[in-house]
Amino acid sequence: MGLLSILKKLRSNTERELRLLLLGLDNAGKTTTLKQLASEDVTQVTPTAGFNIKSVLSSGFKLNVWDIGGQKKIRPYWRNYFENTDVLIYVVDCSDHQRLQETSFELAELLQDEKLRGVPLLVYANKQDLATALPASEVAQHLGLHLIRDRTWQIQACVATDGTGVKEGMEWVCKNIPVKK
């Protein structure tokens, strides 16, 4: 085997890098989800001013996860992070009934954006451990997910604070990455 073929083989073995964008309203649980993905302590989370970024290895992929603050003042900056996104992850606090409409509106805006066209969507229906949380199916209805025709999507019930469902969501992500040349 020549040096070149060894190098080629090495190269094909390196993980593919993916860019995941984590969005949602403030207090939805984005940072907690991010920390859960990176197997970090989730009990000392603070509100995100700006953004956090972490790289996680999962099923042979290097996932670069961008967690952008969800506060209303920050939302106009979300657009700056759309470019080259492989998968959009949208986190919803299912116990926050009052802001379901607000979160649907924000999601609808995202889905209309040219830069995010065709990007697969994973919705985390978070905080399922709370008694007042709506089930994932109902949240899907509120968000109008069944009307989406231009991309693959999935809704995953989860509890970011203890990790329930987070891994399942990521497995879906790794299976549904758009093929790139």
Place this chain on the structure above:
Amino acid sequence: MVFFNLWSVIHWYIRPFVKWILRKTTRLCELQRICYGDKPGAQRTCNVENSLKLSHTRDVIEVITFLDAVVLEKRFIPQNFDDVLYPSINIILRAKQINTKLHPKFVPAFRKCLQQIWSYRQLIDDIEELRCTQYDSKNSDHEEKLLKLWSLLQPNELLEDRITKQWQNIGFQGDDPKTDFRGMGLLGLENLLFFAKEYTQVSSHVLSHSQHPKYGYTFAIVGINLTSMAYYLLKDGSAKTYMFNAKHYLPNIDLFHRFYCYLFFEFDKLWIESKPENIMEFSMIFKKFENAIRSQLSDPASVFRINIAIDII
């Protein structure tokens, strides 16, 4: 790995030998050499702490265990110092054969070190408890503190409602601050409250910066992130430099608050100097700030004071 093993061997066998030689030549034990040779404050206290930690003497180990147990029972407070420290110091004096008549300066210096070391450990416990207390909007005490924070920061503006957009003026995220404290719990609120109460001028100066049309930031949210930073610096021991160099205070909750206020003031200064494009630069500037503070804290001679002069401008 080999180096590490070698190092631990050296530490285990050579250290006592070196200590023995020094003891014979100087006629002083290590604790005395530290208390006489090192400057009071972080340098001396950290070296005493380290020396105690590495000691193989049974009596010393027992004293450490005893003092740690006192902390666990939350009894390491100034009114108990005499009861707790008197016997502890006596045991060590006997174990190290220190004659207090010949060395009258040793006990006060050593005592101060012990007070600082174990007050710091007590403080970690107290802070952890505050942090773990979740903000509860059904708790009237918590609610009162929150409203107090408003009236201190915005003395000329009345809060129209408990749930209102006005909270965003002092940098909370939405209409109700209760969900913003998150993992920092009541500690985040107590920190902000102390800043507004004890440093009224400084905090209103910083708040006005945060409301700057171009370089503004979310005051309360940044404050809660600074609480988190102060908390980690306390827990990993970096804050010892600050706490042990505070001449007039022992490590306690108020001193932690003061440390927080110092961080807030300094962060604000760096933020304004950096002329950030927008709030999205926060993570970067915050990291830069943390690194700068860490390097300052790593020098035991650092003294930290809020430079109030700037406040007048």
